[in-house]
Amino acid sequence: MASPTRGAFIVIEGLDRSGKSTQAAILHSRLQGPEQSAKAVLLKFPDRTTAIGKMIDAYLRSQSELDDHAIHLLFSANRWELATSICAHLAAGMTVIADRYAFSGIAFSARKGLSYEWCRAPDVGLPAPDLTVFLDVEPEVARARGGYGEERYEQEGIQRGVRAMFERIGEEMNRDGQGKWVVIDASKEKDRVARDIWHVVESLAEGVDAPTAKLWQ
Ligand code: TMP
Numbered sequence: 001m002a003s004p005t006r007g008a009f010i011v012i013e014g015l016d017r018s019g020k021s022t023q024a025a026i027l028h029s030r031l032q033g034p035e036q037s038a039k040a041v042l043l044k045f046p047d048r049t050t051a052i053g054k055m056i057d058a059y060l061r062s063q064s065e066l067d068d069h070a071i072h073l074l075f076s077a078n079r080w081e082l083a084t085s086i087c088a089h090l091a092a093g094m095t096v097i098a099d100r101y102a103f104s105g106i107a108f109s110a111r112k113g114l115s116y117e118w119c120r121a122p123d124v125g126l127p128a129p130d131l132t133v134f135l136d137v138e139p140e141v142a143r144a145r146g147g148y149g150e151e152r153y154e155q156e157g158i159q160r161g162v163r164a165m166f167e168r169i170g171e172e173m174n175r176d177g178q179g180k181w182v183v184i185d186a187s188k189e190k191d192r193v194a195r196d197i198w199h200v201v202e203s204l205a206e207g208v209d210a211p212t213a214k215l216w217q
């Protein structure tokens, strides 16, 4: 068998408080572990450390107001500013894990009433994930996990609408063969969810023998 040409690109998506950051960190350390030869890098969107990310952070903490279209484009620009480095990591054989990606971009903005097609357009052509793991929880379960209500969007009604958008995105991804979208029940206990994630990720841990696709192209 030919050796893989690049690392895999894995996205973890879900509602606020679905356990994404916890599970992304567990997956990251597992991929870095002594038995696996592949090294991994963990990214988080929004990346609040860049100049654009700081504008997004102020908006999320309600310290600034922005037109819905403007904040949508900032979230997208925040991904584009990391696109080259994602490709470089993959080419170097690293597994790239992203905690949220373009799917959050569409789901949160389209829920506000912006056109789905308009929301998708600025992310067309980004590096496409090989696998997206959607951590599914009922919005009331997420709310009960605490820490809710500190940021914009952390309200059960909003999260319910966002979840419906994610469902549509996932169905379309699988229908159009745009990289696998797998739904995992994230209401289970942490170690069980980590095992379920590993089950779908394991085959990608050694890398992928195909060029990185461009999202929605
Ligand atoms: P975080 O809680 O994962 O840091 O994300 C902050 C919020 O930003 C979260 O409610 C989801 C939202 N979001 C968008 O609205 N658009 C995007 O493109 C991304 C990445 C996140």
Ligand code: MG
Pocket: 016, 017, 151
């Ligand atoms: Mg949050």
